[in-house]
Amino acid sequence: MDKPAAERLAAPAAKRARGRPRKTAEQRDDGNRRGELLRCAARLFRRQGFDATSTRDIAAAAGMRSGSPFYHFKTKAALLYAVMEEGMHGAIARQQQAVARAGPGLAPAALLQALVRNHFEVLLGAGSDFVPVMLYEYRSISTRQRSRLAQLQGAYEAPWIPVLAALQQEGRLRADVKLARLLIFGALNWSAQWYDRRQAAGLDELTAAALDLFLARPAGEAP
Amino acid sequence: MDKPAAERLAAPAAKRARGRPRKTAEQRDDGNRRGELLRCAARLFRRQGFDATSTRDIAAAAGMRSGSPFYHFKTKAALLYAVMEEGMHGAIARQQQAVARAGPGLAPAALLQALVRNHFEVLLGAGSDFVPVMLYEYRSISTRQRSRLAQLQGAYEAPWIPVLAALQQEGRLRADVKLARLLIFGALNWSAQWYDRRQAAGLDELTAAALDLFLARPAGEAP
DNA sequence: CCTACCGATCGGTAGG
DNA sequence: CCTACCGATCGGTAGG
Numbered sequence: 001m002d003k004p005a006a007e008r009l010a011a012p013a014a015k016r017a018r019g020r021p022r023k024t025a026e027q028r029d030d031g032n033r034r035g036e037l038l039r040c041a042a043r044l045f046r047r048q049g050f051d052a053t054s055t056r057d058i059a060a061a062a063g064m065r066s067g068s069p070f071y072h073f074k075t076k077a078a079l080l081y082a083v084m085e086e087g088m089h090g091a092i093a094r095q096q097q098a099v100a101r102a103g104p105g106l107a108p109a110a111l112l113q114a115l116v117r118n119h120f121e122v123l124l125g126a127g128s129d130f131v132p133v134m135l136y137e138y139r140s141i142s143t144r145q146r147s148r149l150a151q152l153q154g155a156y157e158a159p160w161i162p163v164l165a166a167l168q169q170e171g172r173l174r175a176d177v178k179l180a181r182l183l184i185f186g187a188l189n190w191s192a193q194w195y196d197r198r199q200a201a202g203l204d205e206l207t208a209a210a211l212d213l214f215l216a217r218p219a220g221e222a223p
Numbered sequence: 224m225d226k227p228a229a230e231r232l233a234a235p236a237a238k239r240a241r242g243r244p245r246k247t248a249e250q251r252d253d254g255n256r257r258g259e260l261l262r263c264a265a266r267l268f269r270r271q272g273f274d275a276t277s278t279r280d281i282a283a284a285a286g287m288r289s290g291s292p293f294y295h296f297k298t299k300a301a302l303l304y305a306v307m308e309e310g311m312h313g314a315i316a317r318q319q320q321a322v323a324r325a326g327p328g329l330a331p332a333a334l335l336q337a338l339v340r341n342h343f344e345v346l347l348g349a350g351s352d353f354v355p356v357m358l359y360e361y362r363s364i365s366t367r368q369r370s371r372l373a374q375l376q377g378a379y380e381a382p383w384i385p386v387l388a389a390l391q392q393e394g395r396l397r398a399d400v401k402l403a404r405l406l407i408f409g410a411l412n413w414s415a416q417w418y419d420r421r422q423a424a425g426l427d428e429l430t431a432a433a434l435d436l437f438l439a440r441p442a443g444e445a446p
Numbered sequence: 447c448c449t450a451c452c453g454a455t456c457g458g459t460a461g462g
Numbered sequence: 463c464c465t466a467c468c469g470a471t472c473g474g475t476a477g478g
Contacts, residue, residue, distance in 0.1 A: 033447085048362070049272075049274060049362055049363070050274075051272060051273075051274030051275050052274050052362075052363070054471075054472060054473080055472080055473065055474085056471090056472080056473095064447070064448085065447075065448050065449075066448090066449095066472095066473095067447085067448070067449075067450090067474080067475075068447050068448070070473085070474065070475080071447055071448095072447095074474095075473080075474080076472095076473065076474090136359075138416075139271070139272055139275075140272070140275070173436075174435040174436070174440070175432045175433075175435035175436040176432050176435075179424060179428075179429065179432035179436075180432065180435075180436050182413075182414070182417055183410040183411075183413075183414075183432065183433055183436050184410065184436070185413065186409050186410040186411070186412065186413025186414060186416075187406040187407065187409040187410040187413070188406075188409070189409065189413055190405075190406075190408065190409025190410070190412055190413055191405070191406075191409060193361075193409075194405055201402060205402075206402065209398045209399050209402035209403065209406065210398075210406055212397040212398035212399075212403075213396075213397070213398040213402075213403050213406050213407070213436075213437060214436060214437075216439045216440065217397070217439065256463085277455075277456060277457085278456080278457065278458085279455090279456080279457095287463070287464085288463075288464050288465075289456095289457095289464090289465095290458080290459075290463080290464070290465075290466090291463050291464070293457085293458065293459080294463055294464095295463095297458095298457080298458080299456095299457065299458090
């Protein structure tokens with residue numbers, strides 16, 4: 001009775017050792033498997049969409065077996081939400097740094113430039129799949145999660161309002177501030193659809209074009 | 224031998240007659256079932272996304288059984304493509320009418336206004352799910368279909384370029400024309416994400432805000 | 447984190 | 463356009 005049982009256990013084990021490639025050092029030890037899952041999920045969600053990406057795809061990209069993502073995330077939807085939340089936290093942190101770097105007492109136009117430039121980086125920079133996923137998969141999360149994200153979005157948008165209001169005071173922005181903010185975010189966000197990192201305009205050039213589009217020439221400057 | 228066979232046929236037929244609700248006149252005779260399928264698919268694709276909408280959902284919305292959509296469309300992807308193509312044809316036709324209605328010899332700013340206003344109608348007007356589906360499900364079609372749609376998009380975008388170039392000549396548009404077009408379309412297209420028909424701004428107000436945002440005051444006008 | 451597996455759903459088809 | 467059905471895939475789980 002013992003021998004057959006031992007054989008039943010030994011045979012699959014041997015097969016397994018042959019069938020599964022050995023993991024490299026970076027993949028194994030770091031204990032940072034959850035972060036790796038998030039990065040892989042973000043990249044796949046952006047490229048293929050949430051529904052078109054299976055949890056098996058994500059597991060494979062992270063070097064795991066099909067059931068393992070559910071050790072880190074309760075459901076596929078929870079993984080999506082985590083990607084979005086991570087994206088917003090990163091975007092807010094980057095934005096705060098960008099504003100701080102620009103320094104206080106800066107002219108509103110220069111502040112807007114810093115905000116726009118940072119926004120393009122968050123959207124189009126290297127390794128930035130998280131925020132685009134949030135922008136383009138909003139439909140796939142529950143209303144409960146949506147309202148939690150709306151708070152983070154509010155925090156991200158907050159610094160833009162006074163800047164736009166000041167520019168309107170200066171006479172450099174003619175449109176209604178609230179609608180202007182929506183239209184401006186649209187112009188920027190849509191770039192994730194057409195921007196190609198390998199060609200065409202750089203982020204500086206893009207930023208300049210956006211400011212030229214939105215802002216009138218400062219008073220007293222020659223046309 | 225004859226009688227049992229007749230019973231086998233009769234019984235399911237009776238069940239069917241009881242289980243399936245009678246169709247009304249409009250649903251039956253018009254021979255326009257394909258168009259109805261397209262409309263239902265567009266609405267569902269827009270609300271839930273392509274992947275999250277099953278062909279069964281679409282069939283049910285059109286009052287059909289699950290297999291019937293495949294009588295009209297070879298695959299689910301072909302149905303999506305048909306929605307997008309229909310959307311573009313409609314948008315181009317509407318745009319040509321809008322430009323013709325505006326009349327020849329119109330000032331570039333007035334022409335841009337007509338184009339923007341029409342674009343908002345195509346995107347946000349009643350019963351306009353087709354173009355938003357094209358904008359937000361571009362990922363879900365093949366590269367072959369994508370390049371066919373790109374031609375239609377080219378036809379749609381064509382009238383915008385000379386108008387923007389003329390505005391730049393007039394000094395009312397400062398940004399690079401090519402990038403300006405991309406940013407402007409982004410600002411408009413993104414409205415499909417946030418615009419709520421039941422509240423807030425009307426399309427006239429939206430159009431005015433967009434023009435205020437993009438265009439500098441005409442030369443000689445008081446600030 | 448892996449193995450082995452389940453129930454549900456889905457796109458699509460044959461035949462009428 | 464309906465009926466009845468198939469094969470594949472998918473999210474998720476129990477048990478280790």
